[in-house]
Amino acid sequence: MATASKSAPTQRIRAKVTSKGQVTIPVELRKSLGIKAGDHLIFERKGQEVHLIGEPKENVFEKWRGIGIPGMEPGQEGAIAFMRELRGYDNFDDNLD
Numbered sequence: 001m002a003t004a005s006k007s008a009p010t011q012r013i014r015a016k017v018t019s020k021g022q023v024t025i026p027v028e029l030r031k032s033l034g035i036k037a038g039d040h041l042i043f044e045r046k047g048q049e050v051h052l053i054g055e056p057k058e059n060v061f062e063k064w065r066g067i068g069i070p071g072m073e074p075g076q077e078g079a080i081a082f083m084r085e086l087r088g089y090d091n092f093d094d095n096l097d
Helices: 027-033 075-087 091-095
Strands: 041-046 049-054
Antiparallel strands (some): 041 049
C-alpha cells in the first residue's frame, strides 16, 4: 500500500513591493533557505501564481571540468587527433576537418 508523503506546511509571509518593483525577502526566509547577498533567484510564473526558486549556487558539472583523457588536447582538433591515433588513419578522417 502506497503512503502519501507529508508536505511541509504552507508558510505565508507578507512583503511590500516598492515603487521600483523591489521586494525585501523577510529575514526568517533568508536564514531558513540560506539566501545570501549576491545570490540569484528565479521567478517562475504558473497562471496567476509566482514561484520563487533559488538558482543553484554551484554548477553540478563543474567538478568534472577538465578530467578528459590524459594527453588529449582540448576541443574538436584534440578529439580528431585522438581518434586518428586510436584507430589509425583512414579516408573517413578527411571528412572530419
